[in-house]
Amino acid sequence: MASRRSGRHEGEGGVRFSRTLFIALLVLSGALIAFDRPETRSSGFASFRAGFTDIAAPVLELAAQPVRGLKGIGPYFRRQGALADENAELRQQLVEARYWEDLAYRQRDRIEVYEAALDINTPATQERIGAWTVADPEGPFVRARLIGRGRDAGIDDGYPVINLYGLVGRVFESGRRSARILLLTDLNSRIPVMADRSNARAILIGDNTAYPRLDYVGRDADIQPGDRIVSSGDDGILPRGLPVGEAVEARDGSWRVRLYSDQAPVDFVWVWPYQRIEPPVDEPEAAEVEAALDAPGPDAEGSAAAIPDSEALPEGDEQ
Amino acid sequence: MRKSSERQTPYWAAAACALSVFLALVVQAAPTQLVDGVNIMPTWPLIAIFLWAGLRPYFMPPILVFSIGLFQDLLTGAPMGVWALAYLVSISALRFRGEDGMPRDLPPILARFAGTLVLAHAIAYAAGSLALGQLADLRPLMIEATATMLMFPLIAHFALRRRRSSRTGFIGG
Numbered sequence: 001m002a003s004r005r006s007g008r009h010e011g012e013g014g015v016r017f018s019r020t021l022f023i024a025l026l027v028l029s030g031a032l033i034a035f036d037r038p039e040t041r042s043s044g045f046a047s048f049r050a051g052f053t054d055i056a057a058p059v060l061e062l063a064a065q066p067v068r069g070l071k072g073i074g075p076y077f078r079r080q081g082a083l084a085d086e087n088a089e090l091r092q093q094l095v096e097a098r099y100w101e102d103l104a105y106r107q108r109d110r111i112e113v114y115e116a117a118l119d120i121n122t123p124a125t126q127e128r129i130g131a132w133t134v135a136d137p138e139g140p141f142v143r144a145r146l147i148g149r150g151r152d153a154g155i156d157d158g159y160p161v162i163n164l165y166g167l168v169g170r171v172f173e174s175g176r177r178s179a180r181i182l183l184l185t186d187l188n189s190r191i192p193v194m195a196d197r198s199n200a201r202a203i204l205i206g207d208n209t210a211y212p213r214l215d216y217v218g219r220d221a222d223i224q225p226g227d228r229i230v231s232s233g234d235d236g237i238l239p240r241g242l243p244v245g246e247a248v249e250a251r252d253g254s255w256r257v258r259l260y261s262d263q264a265p266v267d268f269v270w271v272w273p274y275q276r277i278e279p280p281v282d283e284p285e286a287a288e289v290e291a292a293l294d295a296p297g298p299d300a301e302g303s304a305a306a307i308p309d310s311e312a313l314p315e316g317d318e319q
Numbered sequence: 320m321r322k323s324s325e326r327q328t329p330y331w332a333a334a335a336c337a338l339s340v341f342l343a344l345v346v347q348a349a350p351t352q353l354v355d356g357v358n359i360m361p362t363w364p365l366i367a368i369f370l371w372a373g374l375r376p377y378f379m380p381p382i383l384v385f386s387i388g389l390f391q392d393l394l395t396g397a398p399m400g401v402w403a404l405a406y407l408v409s410i411s412a413l414r415f416r417g418e419d420g421m422p423r424d425l426p427p428i429l430a431r432f433a434g435t436l437v438l439a440h441a442i443a444y445a446a447g448s449l450a451l452g453q454l455a456d457l458r459p460l461m462i463e464a465t466a467t468m469l470m471f472p473l474i475a476h477f478a479l480r481r482r483r484s485s486r487t488g489f490i491g492g
Contacts, residue, residue, distance in 0.1 A: 018381070025385045025407055032389075032400030033450045045399070052393045056348075060394075063345045135348040137360070137395035140460040141447040144396040146348070173396075180396055187451060208456035267350070 038142070038188055050175030053146060057178035060134040061148045068132075068267065128162075128270040129153050134178070136266065143186035143208060145266055150175045158237055160272045166243040166260030167191075167231060168269055181269070184212055184244070184259060193244055193257075194232035198222035201232055204244065204257060211248060214255035225249050229257050239274050329375070336371050336378045340387055343367040348394040361467040364391050365439055368406055369432055370478050372414045373421030384410050398450035401443050409439035423483065425475060432471055440464045 036045050114120075131153070135146035149155055151174050161168045161181045169189065173180040182189055189206035193214070200221040202214040217223065227247040233240030245257040343363035351360060364387050372379040388403030395402075413435045415421040422428055440460055447455040 022381045022407070022411060025381055026404070029385065029388075029400040029404035029407060029446075033398060033404065033446050036399040037450050037452065038398065039452060049393060049399075056394060059345060060348055063348075064350050067349055067351060133350050135394065136350040137348050139395050139397055140444065140456045140458075140463075141397040141401065141451060142395070145350075146396070187453065187456075208459075265350075 046173060050150070050173050050178070053173070053178040053180065054150065054175035057134055057146065057148050057150075057175075060146065061132070064132070064134050128272050129155055130268065130270055131155075131179075133267050133269065140208075143183040143189075143206065144172075145169075145181045145183065145269075147179050147181060147269060147271070148177070149271070150177045150179045152176050154273050155179045155271050156273070158276060160231075160238050160242060160274055161269050162242060162272065163261050163264065163266055163269050165263045166245060167238075168261045168266055170238070171271060179271070183266075184261070185210065191238065191244070192232045192234040193229050194234075195221075195223050195247065196228040196230050197224070198227070201234065202229075202255070204229070210262065211250075211256040211258060213250075214247070214257060217255060223247050223255055236276050239272070329378075332375055333378065336375060339367045339371070340364065344387065344390055344394060347391060359462055359466045361470040362436070362439075362463055364388070364402075365406065365409075365436065365467065366432075366471055366474055368410055369414070369435055370475065372410055373428070374478065374482060376414070376420075379410070379414075381407060381411060397447065401446045401450060404446050405439040405443040408442055409435045413438065423479065425472065425479060428475055428479070429472060432475070433468060436464055436467055436471075 035042070129149060131147035131149040133145050134148045137144075145168075147155075147161075155171055155174050157171055157174050159171045161171060167184065169181045169183040169186070170191075171179045172182040184191060184204060184206055185208060186206045187208055189204070189212070191204040192201065193204045194201050200217070200223050202217045202221070202223070204212050205215045206212045214223070214229075225247060229244045229247055231238045231240060231242040231244060243260050245259040245261075248256045248258050250256050343366065347360060347363050368379060368384055368387060372384070385403045385407050388401075388406040389399060391397070391402045392399045413431055415431065440463070444455055444457065444460055
């Protein structure tokens with residue numbers, strides 16, 4: 001009598017190996033790869049990922065402590081000879097920085113006078129949120145960093161992230177206690193930028209190299225090697241003027257950017273809770289406007305209630 | 320043939336297996352770039368999976384191999400399923416069969432690991448490129464594979480030495 005074959009094999013010295021389970025896992029892997037694409041990731045997948053990193057963040061933070069203790073050990077030994085020169089240069093920069101500090105204070109006072117004259121109430125300056133990097137896998141598929149603060153600290157998707165020197169990237173997965181930053185060098189990173197000197201616009205596109213490329217520059221764009229590249233704020237996602245890097249001309253004539261943020265390891269960063277500027281809403285229908293004007297009630301409260309929501313100023317316009 | 324009583328104390332081995340896999344995953348995601356010049360990270364989880372699948376096969380069933388890969392995907396921010404699929408297929412195809420199937424000499428283990436490594440990274444590259452919708456960056460993958468191959472003999476040497484010195488021939492047993 002032929003023995004009945006099952007999917008479970010016991011012939012490997014007690015090692016259980018279920019063929020059915022193996023095939024099921026293969027199918028599950030394929031499904032995950034098909035549906036967890038970064039560009040079309042559903043909110044369910046994003047929430048699951050964020051929840052996982054929330055749980056893992058404290059452990060990774062603990063593991064990062066000894067690594068953080070070794071931070072800078074390389075530069076310390078390498079730069080001993082250059083310390084005196086660096087010190088002199090820093091002192092010179094400090095003198096120049098004091099001039100700019102005075103200028104900034106004067107400009108702030110002037111703006112306050114203008115705002116008082118125009119009776120403008122600008123929203124209070126939002127505090128930047130400091131966070132430590134707890135994981136920075138250098139993988140072939142994503143250039144990202146995990147930071148140890150999330151939505152509980154006010155961080156949300158899309159917020160720009162900067163370090164001491166310049167723009168690092170944007171938040172793209174935010175959990176309650178952790179968030180993942182998509183670096184400017186990642187394949188999926190697209191940032192509208194401009195040359196600070198000439199206002200020539202371009203898109204900074206990450207391609208997993210240390211020097212992301214400037215694309216959509218235009219034929220006669222006024223860009224020169226060494227130009228300071230800043231965020232243009234054209235898409236409303238990022239504020240205008242965040243320092244990004246220096247323009248570098250590649251051998252093939254294309255433009256690339258040497259990132260300012262690369263001057264130091266991306267360890268401590270600030271997340272800027274910048275509210276995206278929404279595009280203007282559609283004009284209200286004439287009938288809605290007439291209805292609002294004809295609404296009964298002389299009191300201001302009743303009139304305000306009759307104005308359709310679409311006429312309310314978008315949040316970003318206040319800034 | 321080994322007595323059955325010799326296989327009844329797997330607790331230390333289980334703890335060592337769990338700890339090594341946990342450490343491998345944590346170190347894989349650790350911010351090593353804070354230390355200047357160290358940007359190379361071997362694929363520690365693959366080393367752990369391969370060795371434990373040889374030393375204690377019943378500690379590394381397919382579901383656990385899949386889970387470790389999935390954890391790595393989530394920790395490193397890669398699309399889910401990439402490393403899970405890579406580990407699952409490569410380990411299932413090239414693991415040492417049987418409870419005591421792992422040789423006691425290093426060269427055959429190295430050869431088998433090299434095959435596993437190449438297969439795992441090839442699958443990860445293909446799956447990752449598919450998920451990204453464009454070709455993934457090959458350079459870090461090759462650096463990672465090279466670093467793993469250079470690091471593996473050291474870990475395997477200690478694992479084999481511990482195995483030889485143990486009474487039952489198995490780590491923790």
